[in-house]
Amino acid sequence: MKSTNGDVSGVSIDDGKSKPPGIYSDSLLGGRDVIKVVLLVTTVALSCLLFYKSASNPLNMVVSPLKTDCYSSKIRNETSLETVQEKKPVSELERVLINAAMEDNTVIITALNQAWADPNSTFDVFRESFKAGVGTERLLKHVIAVCLDNKAYDRCIEVHPHCYLINATDSDQLSGPNRFMTPGYLKLVWRRMDLLRQVLDFGYNFIFTDADILWLRDPFPRFFPDVDFQITCDTYNGKPSDKNNQVNSGFTYVKANNRTTKFYKYWIRSSRKFPGKHDQDVFNYIKNNNFTMNLGINMRFFDTVYFGGFCQPSRDINVVNTMHANCCIGLENKVNNLKAALEDWKRYVSLNTTVSETKWNIPPRCGY
Numbered sequence: 001m002k003s004t005n006g007d008v009s010g011v012s013i014d015d016g017k018s019k020p021p022g023i024y025s026d027s028l029l030g031g032r033d034v035i036k037v038v039l040l041v042t043t044v045a046l047s048c049l050l051f052y053k054s055a056s057n058p059l060n061m062v063v064s065p066l067k068t069d070c071y072s073s074k075i076r077n078e079t080s081l082e083t084v085q086e087k088k089p090v091s092e093l094e095r096v097l098i099n100a101a102m103e104d105n106t107v108i109i110t111a112l113n114q115a116w117a118d119p120n121s122t123f124d125v126f127r128e129s130f131k132a133g134v135g136t137e138r139l140l141k142h143v144i145a146v147c148l149d150n151k152a153y154d155r156c157i158e159v160h161p162h163c164y165l166i167n168a169t170d171s172d173q174l175s176g177p178n179r180f181m182t183p184g185y186l187k188l189v190w191r192r193m194d195l196l197r198q199v200l201d202f203g204y205n206f207i208f209t210d211a212d213i214l215w216l217r218d219p220f221p222r223f224f225p226d227v228d229f230q231i232t233c234d235t236y237n238g239k240p241s242d243k244n245n246q247v248n249s250g251f252t253y254v255k256a257n258n259r260t261t262k263f264y265k266y267w268i269r270s271s272r273k274f275p276g277k278h279d280q281d282v283f284n285y286i287k288n289n290n291f292t293m294n295l296g297i298n299m300r301f302f303d304t305v306y307f308g309g310f311c312q313p314s315r316d317i318n319v320v321n322t323m324h325a326n327c328c329i330g331l332e333n334k335v336n337n338l339k340a341a342l343e344d345w346k347r348y349v350s351l352n353t354t355v356s357e358t359k360w361n362i363p364p365r366c367g368y
Helices: 031-054 065-086 093-102 122-132 137-142 148-159 183-201 258-270 279-286 288-296 330-351
Strands: 106-112 143-147 162-165 206-210 212-214 228-233 244-253 299-300 305-308 323-324
Touching: 093 106, 093 143, 106 122, 106 183, 122 137, 122 148, 122 212, 122 330, 137 143, 137 228, 143 148, 148 162, 183 206, 183 258, 183 279, 183 288, 212 330, 228 305, 244 279, 244 305, 244 323, 258 279, 258 288, 279 305, 323 330
Parallel strands: 106 143, 106 206, 143 162, 228 299, 305 323
Antiparallel strands: 206 244, 212 323, 228 244
8 A cells, every 4th residue: 555645646745734726836826926916916006096096186196207298298289289379370571570580670671563673673783782782691681572562572582582562452553663753652652651660560670771772881880879760861961960951761770669659650640731742751841840859759860971872972982881773763764873883883892992082883863
């Protein structure tokens, strides 16, 4: 007979006592593994309890880094969406101003219609002068061409980065050459003035420059510091603060502030009191009246040595900043004489030295 401690059918028996199933190390699931499972289940249960108790305060929840990132991303996206929804969409004018502005919120503005924007017309000569000027090419990226008709706009976007179209039902009346003081010319002038008022309302300083002006040197060093309103002259009497200078509004530098904004609004309103007059005439009527004086607006008038024109050409090409085809009647006449003056400038620059005598290849009074 075999001992009871022997091996019967491959099953080990020890003193007739068996170990609890699943606990001993020889089983399919060892003791250490069972302990790990118990600890894992306990951890999950505690985590769920903690998650449940913290649900009322999501920002204090203890979750995995992955869930935290996802939640934060969702919060950021929702916040961004709310910001976009709350922010009013900018106008097309403000969009162009933002894209063209210098760091101090200054822009350079010119106005074009189809005749002035056509190939080989004033806009091409205007842009060429920036490229031929001293320290001016970098300023071209801050120029906004305000277009008064669709054809001018179409031409502008072919050659220039910042173009703005004024939507006008009477654009056909604004697209031609519009000789000085004709009804079409006056519409151009006052449409331009209202645009400049809007620019000030948006908080942007501006240089307004007619497109029949050559930019030969950077004008900023010649501007008077801390002055609200600065303007060029057809003729200059030698005193920069004298309001008796004969102004030309084709080139103005204006700081955006409460005084200038009110002044431009008043200037435009005053055009109704003086029908048939352009902006320069109306300026002369209002520059010394009580409203303007009470505004306390600080004005200066530019010397034609630095900001010359065909009325009074600069006497010194070594320091001139701009040349204006004022006192020049007819678009073709303007373009031809601007090209001649630009060639004079290019010859001067090629000399790379100062000259003792200034000669401009433009006829007296430019056919005035």
